[in-house]
Amino acid sequence: MSAQKKANSVKGKPSGSKNIKKGGSEHHQPQMKLVTSDTCVRCQSRCARGIAYMEKMSQPGAVGLGTPCPLTLK
Template sequence: MSKAKAAKKKKVHSDRKTVRMKIVLSATCEACPTPCARGIRYRERMRMPGAVGRGVPCILTRTVG
């Protein structure tokens, strides 16, 4: 396919905003001054023996972009 015949992609502008949150581990949730329900559940799960955690999205670190 030559460069002249390559299809150009149209940019679609969406009115929808994306929300991003940082992933935090249980140590960060423990030190949080305003604990949320999701963080409390995650901390309790991580206190069990053999628990493996990958973190939870923190609502306090939310950014809209």
């Protein structure tokens, strides 16, 4: 049975084709920019993440480093 499975898996592949992985510099992974609460306040299309971050930063003594903005996804 295993010989039959091997024959089926090789059958669909054209001869000489190889999977070539992209290198680190060629691989692009989308990333979001970090924005602060003042950017979220000015944003016209407010997302749930931004609203939650604005509420967190409105508390007295709150310290934040920013939140990823899905609208800046590149």
